[in-house]
Amino acid sequence: MSAPHRLDRGHTDDLMTFLAASPTPYHAVANAAERLEKAGFRQVSETDAWDAETSGASASGSGGKYVLRGGAIIAWYVPEGAAPHTPYRIVGAHTDSPNLRVKPLPDLGAHGWRQVAVEIYGGPLMNSWLDRDLGLAGRLTLRDGSTRLVNVDRPLLRVPQLAIHLDRAVSAEGLKLDKQRHMQPIWGLGNDVRDGDLIAFLEEESGLGAGEVTGWDLMTHSVEAPAYLGRGKELVAGPRMDNLLSVHAGVAALTAVAGGSKLPYIPVLAAFDHEENGSQSDTGADGPLLGGILERSVFARGGSYEDRARAFAGTVCLSSDTGHAVHPNYAERHDPTHHPRVNGGPILKVNVNNRYATDGSGRAVWAAACEKAGVPFQSFVSNNSMPCGTTIGPITAARHGIKTVDIGVAILSMHSVRELCGADDPHLLANALVAFLEG
Known part of the structure; x- marks a missing residue:
């Protein structure tokens, strides 16, 4: 008999809170870490020596640990008595989204308008960023x-956006945007544009002294709050x-299973940055972050390279990323x-070209988890005439030699500043992930 759902619409309510509070990867991992801390997890430093206590194998207290690096977080829970060769069950995801990011020389202006110089990150639907009220968020690096x-x-x-009176053909021929000329936002008026204006403004906003900020990673975000949509509020x-x-x-899912003393696997959450531009960074899935942390966990619990090889050979990763719901107009x-439908359950993503x-x-692993959770799932493949996107899944499988399965939730308007999903699918996904991590 399948297990009942552990999470319901309250999970979707909480998702909207999480989305609103996480305008950047740095905020997302900070919010994830706060939730993990409340569940008994503790942060460990990559620069410290790791022992059994650090790795989470202590006989006392929680075995939940996490590492933060930039916009990435790796968290894991080691049950008491777990052997060094115990395999992992990993949920993989990414923290970044396409957006507009501030350039090194951000202060720009023309014709009495003050602007911010931005670069296009990833592959956004650029038209969705037009005529939106945008905030600015990110990470400031200080002089110390x-x-x-x-x-x-x-x-x-x-x-x-340019008024239709100055672009009469836009409705018939479509909107054509130049990434350099047409996407620089305005943020005020004035002819006296000076270097350092934007950073000085952010120093003041953050309660910092003038000249304290020497580095920045900043990006725009829509300030419109997430909301339920539809006659029966069946969409988000x-x-x-x-x-x-x-x-x-x-x-x-990880916090739900943490504390279980009879888990046959070590549950892990691996949330990487930079998926939208290829994952090739020290915080991306194509970097050494995940492998290094899992190896150190094995060795800190007294394991050998042989134990590491055995653990990785039995490991399974679910690469969880959004996919395409069938679009009624296309x-x-x-x-x-x-034709995956919203609120039809999470999707299994398949492409024979890897x-x-x-x-x-x-x-079969995914089907077993969904059956245990009582969650329906759907299958997704691309139209043969359309190029298929990709995820951290193939990268994770190839880099670490571990079995990886691509899954996710079907949505509309992917890469828009505002996307659309079914209100039930988030908690259906979470319940399936709980069952997967439990083994």
Whole structure:
């Protein structure tokens, strides 16, 4: 008999809170860490020596630990008595979303308008950023080397669209945007644009002294709050569902199973940065972060390289990322026999050319988890005539030699500043992840 759902619509309410509080990867991992701390997890430093206490194998207290690095977080729970060769069960996700990011020389202006110079990050639907009230958030690095999160979560910037009177063909021929010329937001008036104005403003907003900030990683975000939508509030509209929806579900699942003393696996959450531009960074899935932490956990519990090899050989990762629900206005763009629907349960993503990592044996692992949780699932493949996107799944499988399965939640408007999902799918995904981590 399948287990009842552990999480319900309250999980979706909490997802909307998480989305609103996480305008950047740095805020997302800080919020994830806060939730883990409340569940008894403790942060460990990569620069410290790791022993049995650090790795989470202590006989006293919780075995929940996490590592923060930039916009990435790796968290794991080691049950008491876990052997060094105990395999892992990993939920993988990513914290970044396409957006507009501030350039090194941010102060810009023309014709009496003060602007902020931005660069396009990832592959956003650029038209969705037009005529939106935008805030500014990110990470400030101070003169002493410390960092400070900043979030100006109010209307501050706007990328205005050209009026139709000056572009009469736009409705018939479509909107054409030049990434350099047309996407620089305005944030005020004045002809006297001076270097340092934006950073000085953020120093004041953050209660810092003038000249304290020497580095920054800043990005824009829509300040419109997530909201239920539809006649029966059966839909959710909000920002950064790709892929904070999966990060949030992974945190909920990991904290739900932590404390279990009879877990056959070590449950892990791996939320990486930079998926939207290839994952090749020290905080991306194509870097050494995950492998290094898992190896150190094995060795800190007295294990050998042989134990590490055995643990990795028995490990399974679910790469959880959003996918495409069938679009009612563009159904021909989808595979004719695979039409995932919102609120139909999470999706299993398959591509025989390994753009997704799923194979038949991985499907069986996922099907077993969904059956245990009492969660329906759907299958997704791309239309043969359309290029298929990819995820951290194939990267994780190839880099670490571990079985990986690509799954997620079907949404509309992927890479828009405001995406759309079913209100039930987030908690259905989280319940399936709980069952997977429990083994």
